[in-house]
Amino acid sequence: MDSLSTTQSNSERLARAVVERPEAYRVLTGDRPTGPLHLGHYFGSLAERVRLQRLGVEIVVVIADYQVITDRDTAGNVRQNVHEILLDYLAAGLDPEACTIFTHSAVPALNQLMLPFLSLVSEAELHRNPTVKAESAASGRALSGLLLSYPVHQAADILFCQGNVVPVGKDNLPHIELTRLIARRFNERYGEVFRLPEALLSETPELPGLDGRKMSKSYGNGIALRLSAEETAALIRRTPTDSERRISYQPATRPGISALLDTAAVCLGLSPRLLAERLADSGAGKLKELTTEAVNEYFAPLRARRRELAKHPELLSEVLQRGNARANQFAEQTLERVRSAMGMVY
Template sequence: MDSFSATVSRMAALEARVASDPGRFRVLTGERPTGRLHLGHYFGTVRERVRLQGLGVETVLVLADYQVITDRDTADNGATNVRDAILDYLAAGMDRAATTIFTHSSVPALNQLLLPFLSLVTEVELRRNPTVKAELAASGRSLSGLMLTYPVHQAADILFCKANLVPVGKDNLPHVELTRTVARRFNDRFGAVFPEPEALITRAPEVPGLDGRKMSKSYGNAIALSMTADETAAVVRRTLTDAERRITFDPTGRPGVSALLTTAALCTDSTPEAIAEELGNGGGRALKEFTIEAVNTRFAQHRRRRAELAKDPGLITDVLNAGNRRANEVAEATLDEVRAAMGMNYSAP
């Protein structure tokens, strides 16, 4: 059994433990603010965060602005992207009073954990990470030191607040596994400080974009949560389908058709196969109109809440000030523990 299958097999038991005692768990999750959040983010992780918070699980959200430059030459539009992400979090139902939302660059102690953590992993282990391997293959340039150590930086994100539950899709599972390795090796070498976090596989671990590939801002195949109804209609209508009238779900042979079916199914809590059967011989036009209606209906309330939130000019500043302050308190306390464990707390009597 591979790692993903083994993790999935444990999900029922983990979900039962979370439901029975949510106060035992702390979630760390977040995004790199490289652009607007899209349906892949929502169905992949955002709604899971809302669900967990509703159960009573403490939630910490990082907007990893430092990690934007792992595979980009610039962090242009960073402030706008951070603002947009926070609006989408709150519109989706995240409770600003119960959620710590912070940015990497505002928490020095978190980033300082990267140094001792790097001593616990090998170059071979880092290069074996799927994200690092994919970037090296796709970039056509030398691998930067920041990209190579990206998995360890993510470990610092998780461990600085001693998170023990991390909602992820299939692609990010190796990052949680490396974090567990870092925590275990630190504890073995220096003394017990960190929990070994568990991965919680989200209900929609892989969300295709409108061209059948993974939904991604960089591919230009995403439906942003902040799109208007008209913008959504325009991007869906541009999706390439085919001339076959009969609608069938075939991700390999009919990627555009299947991506639209999957999107509509997620938005209506149905299945791609059921929607294909309902549309029958309606063709691509009927499929696109069905998908447009499904998306716009599903996110109408989200868009209304988002517009109302955006009217408050001080909201984002207030949320970040509170979150950054809390994250700094937690990170500094953890760093003090790490220094003490490593014998580097020189101010101690």
């Protein structure tokens, strides 16, 4: 059995165990506040967080504001972006009474874990991380120390709260492996402190952007959760398609048509190929109309809750204050155990 098959099998076992004993698990997940969340975030992670919360799993969510400063163009909007993401979380169904939502910058003890963790990994191991390699290639400039250590910061996010489950897509498995490596090396060198987290693989296929590429804030090809019905319709109308009237699902050769099919299908609970067969010779105009209706109908309740929540900005501050206080408790407890294990309690 290859590595991915083993991971898949372990994830399936973990998924069953989580249902049977949700109280035994603590999930760490989160987002970088570099812009509004979109449909890819919702179907790829937000909906799963809400599902696990409803099962009774303890959810810890980091809004990774410190990681934003690796992006020079987005750091100036960080406060607004944090509030926008928090609105998305609450509107999607995350309950601040049942989960912990916090920001990196408000939890000093978490960030102190970076020093001992950095001593446990080599520069070569950091350069091999897929995210670091992708960011380096995309930026075309020398990596900052913070960007190079991004995988270690993610490890600190997971381990500071003793998280033992991390919902991820297959592309993020290297981050979990590095986190497990850091935890093992610390435990071997200093004594047992950390649990080894496990990956819970998402069953939702990656939702492409409207241009067929990966849905990304930087590409501007996603449908933001905060958009109105009218803004959604306008965005979908502008999606480039082709002149062929028959609708078919061919992501490689018909990216615009296929992306619209993916978007409509995930909202309707259908497969994109089945949806293409149903549309047959209806044309791109009908597909765009159907996609608009599917998205707007699916997200109407979330958007209504979001508009109502936005009327109460004081609520956002209260949620973050409670979440930050709770996260600081986790972090200080863990840092104390780390210091004790390292013989640095004076």
